[in-house]
Amino acid sequence: MTTRRINPPHLSPPAGFSHAVVASGSRVVFLAGQTALDADGKVTGRTLPEQFDTALGNLLAALAAAGGTPADLARVTVYATDVADYRTHARELGRIWRESAGRDYPAMAVVGVVRLWDEQALVELDGFAVLP
Numbered sequence: 001m002t003t004r005r006i007n008p009p010h011l012s013p014p015a016g017f018s019h020a021v022v023a024s025g026s027r028v029v030f031l032a033g034q035t036a037l038d039a040d041g042k043v044t045g046r047t048l049p050e051q052f053d054t055a056l057g058n059l060l061a062a063l064a065a066a067g068g069t070p071a072d073l074a075r076v077t078v079y080a081t082d083v084a085d086y087r088t089h090a091r092e093l094g095r096i097w098r099e100s101a102g103r104d105y106p107a108m109a110v111v112g113v114v115r116l117w118d119e120q121a122l123v124e125l126d127g128f129a130v131l132p
Contacts, residue, residue, distance in 0.1 A: 003074065003130070005105070016094045017108035023074040023130035029066045030128045033079070034058035035121040043120040048085050049092045051122045056100050059125045068129045070101035076108050076127035083112040086123070 006020040007013070036054035038044050045051040060070060080086040086093070097105075106127065116124050 003071070003104070014105070016090070016097065016105060018105045019107070021074045021107045023072075025072075025130040025132050027067075027131040028128055029063065029068055029072075029131060031059055031062055031126055033124045033126040034062065035116060035118060035124045037118070043118050048080070048082070048089050048122050049096060052089075052093050052125075053096045053100070055123055055125050056096065059127065060100060063129055066129075066131070068131050071104045072129040072131050073101070073104075073106040073127055074130050076106045076125055078108065078110045079113045079116065079124040079126075080110055081113055081115055081122050083110065086110060 002024050004022040005018040006022060007018060011019055034055045035058070036043050036045050036051035037058065038054075043051070044054055059076075063069070063072065078086070116122075
């Protein structure tokens with residue numbers, strides 16, 4: 001896969017995301033929403049950073065099982081039950097992202113939601129990747 005991250009100079013400088021990603025390859029992998037569920041289907045972690053770390057790990061595990069790497073991510077959407085809390089922890093969430101997925105950021109959005117499928121879940125990530 002080849003990707004080209006596009007960040008036009010007339011848009012606000014991106015921090016932790018790319019404004020656009022042009023991806024070309026032969027396979028598209030659609031990644032279902034992942035929360036902080038463990039192997040037994042229980043939500044783990046009480047804080048947003050703890051849950052974000054697990055949810056991102058779950059997303060990357062699904063991607064790896066499909067043959068992809070974090071660099072193959074073209075788009076990720078983050079659903080947060082408390083956007084203000086997400087903003088408060090943005091630096092820590094960014095560190096977690098960089099440690100797990102690197103600095104080749106996909107196009108991203110954060111969406112505030114009333115609740116997620118599991119009531120204890122604070123965050124969910126979904127997305128898609130383009131593989132060679």
